[in-house]
Amino acid sequence: MDIINNITAFQNVVYIFSSILFISGIKMLGKEDTAVKGNFLSALAMFIAVSVTIINVVNPLIVLIGILIGASIGSLIALRVKMTSIPEMVALFNGFGGLATFFIAWSEFNATPDNVFQYVVIMLTTYIGGVTFSGSIIAYGKLSEKLKIEKNSIITKLFTTLFYLSILFLIYSIGFTQLIVLPTDFFTILLILTLLGGIGFVLPIGGGDMPVVISLLNSFSGIAAAFAGLLLLNNVLIVAGSLVGASGLILTIIMAKAMNRSIGNILFVGYASSSSSSSSQETGEVKPINVSDAYLILENASSVLVIPGYGMAVAQAQHVVRELGELLEENGTEVKYGIHPVAGRMPGHMNVLLAEANVPYDVLVEPDDVNPSMDTVDVAIVIGANDVVNPSATEEPGSPIYGMPIIEVHNARTVFVLKRSMSAGFAGVQNPLFFKQNTRMLFGDAKESIGGLVSEFKE
Amino acid sequence: MEVYVLLGFVLILSIYLGLELISKVPSTLHTPLMSGANAISGIALVGALVLSSDTQLQEILALLAITFASINVFGGYLVTNRMLKMFKKK
Numbered sequence: 001m002d003i004i005n006n007i008t009a010f011q012n013v014v015y016i017f018s019s020i021l022f023i024s025g026i027k028m029l030g031k032e033d034t035a036v037k038g039n040f041l042s043a044l045a046m047f048i049a050v051s052v053t054i055i056n057v058v059n060p061l062i063v064l065i066g067i068l069i070g071a072s073i074g075s076l077i078a079l080r081v082k083m084t085s086i087p088e089m090v091a092l093f094n095g096f097g098g099l100a101t102f103f104i105a106w107s108e109f110n111a112t113p114d115n116v117f118q119y120v121v122i123m124l125t126t127y128i129g130g131v132t133f134s135g136s137i138i139a140y141g142k143l144s145e146k147l148k149i150e151k152n153s154i155i156t157k158l159f160t161t162l163f164y165l166s167i168l169f170l171i172y173s174i175g176f177t178q179l180i181v182l183p184t185d186f187f188t189i190l191l192i193l194t195l196l197g198g199i200g201f202v203l204p205i206g207g208g209d210m211p212v213v214i215s216l217l218n219s220f221s222g223i224a225a226a227f228a229g230l231l232l233l234n235n236v237l238i239v240a241g242s243l244v245g246a247s248g249l250i251l252t253i254i255m256a257k258a259m260n261r262s263i264g265n266i267l268f269v270g271y272a273s274s275s276s277s278s279s280s281q282e283t284g285e286v287k288p289i290n291v292s293d294a295y296l297i298l299e300n301a302s303s304v305l306v307i308p309g310y311g312m313a314v315a316q317a318q319h320v321v322r323e324l325g326e327l328l329e330e331n332g333t334e335v336k337y338g339i340h341p342v343a344g345r346m347p348g349h350m351n352v353l354l355a356e357a358n359v360p361y362d363v364l365v366e367p368d369d370v371n372p373s374m375d376t377v378d379v380a381i382v383i384g385a386n387d388v389v390n391p392s393a394t395e396e397p398g399s400p401i402y403g404m405p406i407i408e409v410h411n412a413r414t415v416f417v418l419k420r421s422m423s424a425g426f427a428g429v430q431n432p433l434f435f436k437q438n439t440r441m442l443f444g445d446a447k448e449s450i451g452g453l454v455s456e457f458k459e
Numbered sequence: 460m461e462v463y464v465l466l467g468f469v470l471i472l473s474i475y476l477g478l479e480l481i482s483k484v485p486s487t488l489h490t491p492l493m494s495g496a497n498a499i500s501g502i503a504l505v506g507a508l509v510l511s512s513d514t515q516l517q518e519i520l521a522l523l524a525i526t527f528a529s530i531n532v533f534g535g536y537l538v539t540n541r542m543l544k545m546f547k548k549k
Contacts, residue, residue: 070531074533079537083541090493096530100506100531107520215493218493224503238466238473346489347490
C-alpha cells in the first residue's frame with residue numbers, strides 16, 4: 001500500500017513540474033521570437049506527464065496499441081498535409097481531442113460514480129467533449145468544402161432543433177436525474193443527443209464566421225479536458241485544459257471584436273437576420289481595368305498595400321502574390337500586406353498562407369497600423385477580400401456590418417479589386433468600394449491576373 | 460467534497476492565468492497558437508491512461524480514448540512545429 005501511495009505522490013509532484021512547463025510553453029507560443037521553443041516546451045511537458053502516468057497503468061497492452069496507432073496516424077497526417085489545408089486539419093485534431101474526453105466521461109460513467117457531483121461532471125464532460133467532436137467534424141467538412149448544406153435547408157433546421165433539444169436534455173439530466181440513480185438508457189440518450197447536437201451547433205454557421213467557431217471549439221476542447229481532470233482528480237489535466245480553454249476564448253473574443261459582433265450573434269443569429277435594414281443600393285459604373293493598364297500604374301507606384309482575403313486562398317494565389325511583391329520591391333516600391341484578423345476561414349489564415357509562400361512576417365501589418373497612413377498608399381490591391389474592406393462599415397450606419405473595423409483601402413490613392421464577379425461578400429452586403437472613383441476592377445481568377453502582372457514586370 | 464473545491468480553485472486560477480498570459484498575441488501567431496493549444500488539449504491522453512478497464516466496454520473506451528488523444532497530441536505538435544518553421548523575418 002505504501003508503494004502505491006509513494007508512486008501517486010511522485011506522479012503528482014511531476015505533474016506540477018509538467019504544469020509549469022505547459023504554462024511557460026503557452027506563454028512563449030504567444031511571442032514570435034520564442035514560439036518554436038514554446039511549442040517544444042509544451043511537447044516536453046506532455047511527454048513528461050504521459051511518461052510518469054505510464055509507470056503504473058493497469059493495462060499496458062491497451063496503452064501500447066492505442067499510442068502506437070494514434071502516433072502513426074497523427075504523425076502521418078501532420079507531415080503529409082498541405083499547408084493550405086491547415087484550417088481543416090486543426091479542426092480535425094481538435095475534434096479528436098474532444099472525442100477522447102467524450103470516451104473518458106463515458107468510461108467513468110460505467111465505473112459507477114459514487115456521488116452526485118461526479119454524475120454532474122460526467123455529464124458536462126460528455127456534453128462538451130461530444131459537441132467539440134461532432135462540431136469539429138462539421139467544421140472540418142465545411143473548411144475542406146466537402147460538406148455543402150444550405151443554411152436554410154430542412155436538414156440544417158432539423159439539426160439545429162436537435163442542438164437545442166440536447167441542451168435541454170443536458171439541463172434536465174443534471175437537474176433532476178441525479179436525485180435518483182441515473183439509468184444507463186438515460187445516459188445513452190445523452191450520448192447520442194450530444195453528438196447530434198454538436199452537428200446542429202456548427203451546421204448553420206456560415207463560412208465567413210468560421211474563425212470564431214474554430215476558436216470556440218478550440219476553447220471547448222480545453223475545457224472538456226479540464227473537466228475530465230476534475231472527474232479523475234488529476235491536476236495536470238485541469239491546468240493544461242484550462243490554459244487551452246483560456247487561449248481559445250481569447251482568440252474567440254479577438255475574432256468577434258474584429259467583426260464588431262457579439263459571440264451570441266455569430267453563433268445563433270448570423271448575418272442574414274441580424275439586421276433588416278436594406279443596404280444602400282449604390283449605383284454607378286464600375287470601372288474595369290485590364291492587366292497591362294494595371295501594370296503601368298503599379299510600375300509608377302512608390303508604395304503598395306496588398307489585402308488578401310479568402311479568395312486568395314481559394315485561387316491558391318499566394319505564391320504569385322509573393323512573386324509580384326518581390327518584383328515590385330526590385331522596382332523600388334515599398335510593399336506591405338494588410339491582414340484583417342478575420343480574413344479567411346480561421347484566425348491567422350492569411351498569415352499562414354503568406355508564410356508558406358515565404359513572405360516574411362514583418363511586412364504584414366494589422367488594420368490599426370495601416371489605416372492612419374492609408375492616404376500615402378499609392379495602390380491598394382485587394383485580392384479576394386470583400387467585407388473586410390467594405391466602406392459601409394464606416395460610412396453607413398444602417399448597414400449590417402456598420403461598426404466593423406475594416407482596412408480602409410478606399411482612402412488609398414488607387415484601389416485594384418481582384419474579383420471573379422460582382423457578387424456580394426459573405427455578409428451579403430453590396431460593397432460601395434467597387435463603385436468609388438479611385439477603384440478599378442480587375443475581373444478574373446486572382447492567380448491568373450497576378451500571374452499576368454508578374455509576366456508584364458518580367459518583360 | 461473538499462477535494463473538488465480545491466481542484467475547482469486550481470481550475471479557476473489556471474483559466475485566469477491563461478487569459479493573462481496570452482491576452483496580447485500578434486495576429487501572425489493566431490493559427491500556431493490555436494494549433495499549439497489544440498495539441499495541449501491532447502493532455503486528455505493522461506486521463507485516458509488512468510481509466511479502469513474492468514469490463515469489455517471500458518477496455519474498448521480506454522483504447523479509443525488513448526488512440527484519439529494520441530492522434531491529437533502527435534498531429535497537433537508536429538503540425539504546429541511545421542507551421543512555425545515557415546514563419547520568417549526579413
